[in-house]
Amino acid sequence: MKDHSAKLTVLKILSDGSFHSGESLGSVLGISRAAVSKHIKGIQLWGVDIFRVQGKGYQLAQPLCMLDVERIQQEVTNPVELHPIIDSTNQYLLDRTESLESGTVCLAEYQAQGRGRRGRKWVSPFGANLYLSMYWRLDAGMAAAMGLSLVVGVAIVEALEGLGIEGVKLKWPNDVYYQDKKLAGILVEMSGQAGGAANIVAGMGMNIAMKDRDSEVDQPWVTLNEVMADDHIIDRNQLSIAFIHAWQQALRNYEQVGMQGFVKRWNSVDNFINRPVKLIMGQKTVTGISRGIDDHGGIVLETNQGMETYIGGEISLRNNE
Numbered sequence: 001m002k003d004h005s006a007k008l009t010v011l012k013i014l015s016d017g018s019f020h021s022g023e024s025l026g027s028v029l030g031i032s033r034a035a036v037s038k039h040i041k042g043i044q045l046w047g048v049d050i051f052r053v054q055g056k057g058y059q060l061a062q063p064l065c066m067l068d069v070e071r072i073q074q075e076v077t078n079p080v081e082l083h084p085i086i087d088s089t090n091q092y093l094l095d096r097t098e099s100l101e102s103g104t105v106c107l108a109e110y111q112a113q114g115r116g117r118r119g120r121k122w123v124s125p126f127g128a129n130l131y132l133s134m135y136w137r138l139d140a141g142m143a144a145a146m147g148l149s150l151v152v153g154v155a156i157v158e159a160l161e162g163l164g165i166e167g168v169k170l171k172w173p174n175d176v177y178y179q180d181k182k183l184a185g186i187l188v189e190m191s192g193q194a195g196g197a198a199n200i201v202a203g204m205g206m207n208i209a210m211k212d213r214d215s216e217v218d219q220p221w222v223t224l225n226e227v228m229a230d231d232h233i234i235d236r237n238q239l240s241i242a243f244i245h246a247w248q249q250a251l252r253n254y255e256q257v258g259m260q261g262f263v264k265r266w267n268s269v270d271n272f273i274n275r276p277v278k279l280i281m282g283q284k285t286v287t288g289i290s291r292g293i294d295d296h297g298g299i300v301l302e303t304n305q306g307m308e309t310y311i312g313g314e315i316s317l318r319n320n321e
C-alpha cells in the first residue's frame, strides 16, 4: 500500500482550522515547501478543499473532524480497524475473512474504489462522509444472506432515531433515503462459504457533508448535514459507534429470529410504501403500488394482475408517480 503518512500529517495539522505556512508544514515533515505543495495537490485530489493565501499559508475550507479509532474502540467490543486511505472497506474485509473475527469493522476516510451494487462507483471523498463495513460469519449460510441489506437498513434508521434524527427512510433493497433523495447505500457481499457458514461483509456509505462539487452522482442525493437542519456539526465518531452497536445487535437478532423480526420495522420506514413504483429487471419492467416487504424480504407490488412478490439481486426499484 502507498505511504500516505505525509498527507495525513498535513491534514491533521490543518484540521485545527488555522492557517499553516508551507514552511512550517515542511519543517514538521522534514521536507521542502515545494514538496508540501505537491502533497497539498494530492490531498485536493481526495476531494478536500484547501486554499492558500499569500503570506499566510494553507487553510481548510471546511472544518474537518477526523475519525478517531481509539475513541471508537473504547465504546465497542468489535475489533475496529481504521484505514484512512483504502480502495474499498468492503474489499479489505472480503480479502481477510479467513483471519478476522466475526464482527470486525473497517472504517475509512477516503475510498479510491468505493463501489455500489453491480460494480457501480460509490463516490467517496476524504473526511466528508462515512464508509463503514462489518464482517459477519453467518452460520445460517448463503440463503439467509439475501435479507441482510434490509436488516442493516433497519439498524441504520433505528440508530439515527436513537440519536434524535427523524424522517430517514428505506428504499428496497439497499438504499437509505431522506425526502426522496439518497442519503446512504448498503452493499452486502460474500466471500464464499466456510463449512455451512457464509462469510458476509456489509458496507455502508453515508453522505455526511459531501459538497455538490465533489460528486458525479447521477441521481438525487442528500447529506446528513442537511437532514439535521441546524448548524450542529455531526460527530462521525459518535455516529460510527451508534452504527456498530446497532448492526451488531441487528445481525445477532437476525440469526436468532430471521426476517420475521424485521418485516414490521422495515415496512414502518419504507420510503415507497403505498406509492406507485416500477421494478426494473434487465429488459423487463413491472409497475404497481408498493405494499412493502413480505416475510422473506421480497418486495410486494399490487399490480393489475394482483399481488406479486419480487426478490433477487438484479432488481432496481424506481418512483413511478
Ligand code: ATP
Pocket (backbone or CB within 6 Å): 116, 117, 118, 120, 121, 122, 123, 124, 172, 173, 174, 175, 182, 183, 184, 185, 205, 207, 217, 218, 219, 221, 222, 315, 316, 317
Ligand atoms: P438500485 O440499487 O436500485 O439499482 P442505485 O442507482 O441506487 O439503484 P446502486 O448500485 O445501489 O444503484 O448505487 C450506486 C449508485 O449510487 C451510483 O450509480 C450513483 O448513481 C449513486 N451514488 C454513488 N455515490 C453516491 C453517493 N456518495 N451518494 C449518493 N449516491 C451515490
Ligand code: BTN
Pocket (backbone or CB within 6 Å): 087, 088, 089, 090, 091, 111, 113, 114, 115, 116, 117, 122, 130, 131, 132, 133, 174, 175, 184, 185, 186, 187, 203, 204, 205, 206
Ligand atoms: C449502493 O447504494 O449501491 C451501495 C453503496 C455502498 C457503499 C459502501 S461505502 C463502504 C463500503 N465499501 C464499498 O466499496 N462500498 C460500501
